[in-house]
Amino acid sequence: MRIDSDQWGEIMDSLTRNKARTFLTAFGIFWGVFMLMILMGGGQGLQEALGKTFAGFASNSGFIVADQTSEPYGGYQTGRRWKLKQEDLQRVKNLVPEVDVVAPVTFGSNSTVVYQDKNSRNATIKGFTEEYNKIEQVPIKEGRLLNDADNNQRRKVCIVGKRIVSDLFPDSISPLGKFIKVDGVQYQIVGVNNKNRGGISIGGTPDRTIFLPYNTLTTIYNRQTDVDLMAYTVKDGHTVTEVQEKIADLLKRIHKIHPKDTKAVQKINAEAIFQMVDSLFKGISILIWMIGLGTLAAGAIGVSNIMMVTVRERTSEIGIRRAIGATPTDILVQTMSESLVLTLAAGLTGICMAVGILAIIENNASDPFTDSNFQVPFWTAMGAALLLSVLGVLAGTGPTLRAMSIKPVDAMREE
Secondary structure, three states, X not given: XXXXXXXXXXXXXXXXXXXXXXHHHHHHHXXXXXXXXXXXXXXXXXXHHHHHHOOOEOOOEEEXXXXXXXXXXXXXXXXXXXXXXXXXXXXXXXXXXXXXXEEEEEEOOOEEEEEOOEEEEEEEEEEEOHHHHHOEOOOEEEEOOOOHHHHHOOOOEEEEEHHHHXXXXXXXXXXXXXXXXXXXXXXXXXXXXXXXXXXXXXXOOHHHEEEEEHHHHHHHOOOOXXXXXXXXXXXXXXXXXXXXXXXXXXXXXXXXXXXXXOOOEEEEEHHHHHHHHXXXXXXXXXXXXXXXXXXXXXXXXXXXXHHHHHHHHOHHHHHHHHHOOOOHXXXXXXXXXXXXXXXXXXXXXXXXXXXXXXXXHHHOOOOOOOOOOOOOXXXXXXXXXXXXXXXXXXXXXXXXXXXXXXXXXXXXXXX
């Protein structure tokens, strides 16, 4: 039913008659909506930041690292050091059918990178094959990825991190095609890694890492067939948890390690980490909605109580209006409109203030939250406004029913 200007005047007069009471009631709704929006926006920004941290890694991946033995076995003493070899990867590929991709990763020393009269210190040297790109994607800002031709021909080419580029080429000169010197060897830059420092990378911070073809690194650093880290993914229908034990058992048999040695073969399960993070955010999302809706419900109860008091105070007025011809529908519209206006005004104020604060947070966020979106989606805000309307109607239902149940004669007798 349409509300005319006189009715709007009555609504505002009723709400402003007791300003302190109206303000405190509205604050309950305002605070509930404000906290719901802030929690949702903050949770979304945190989720995006963590998502970027794990970006590029296959969610069905695992990693194997050789460590010292903790049990004597096959004539060997405790504490024996053993190494993964290239042939181990081929055996895993052939003998563990659940494995999809297997790739070697080997590291050089922490080095100083030199270009003309400039240098960049503490760079991590990391060598891998093209297959490794299926496990950890190297985001390229400019240039290209390393490929099998680079590896097979042992080309002296590399991909460099953004921090190394800024150290060596401060004038925003494109580094592509330039030659840098690492440990006395010159490499041509064919790509720039776009991954930030806050991200996860195997072996070192991505912005200070130099990526080389695997065979190039093992030749220059005389690592022969050594593999520092075995990276793999599993096929659909299988989990890393089950497959990693089969790989570990196979490696123990090959390298004569005690079957019950729990330290010699170190296992990293990226799949379990992804599942844990996913479960964490589902729990956070549920908690946010519980807190926000609980606060909103408390505010709606406050509105209902204030409207009940208002109706009680206006009993005589309602009786007189009924006596001079006001219908139950008129009373219904008047009372519920006051509840709806109070709820929407407070709620929309909370939404606008939360959006403003989230915008400030987003514009001033630093790593790892840079470029994360803290704003609540438009339709979520609209859903919150619709929810407020429903709460406003529900909050006014009780007082309205009471107002409509009062007989005109009885109402006019009450003081």
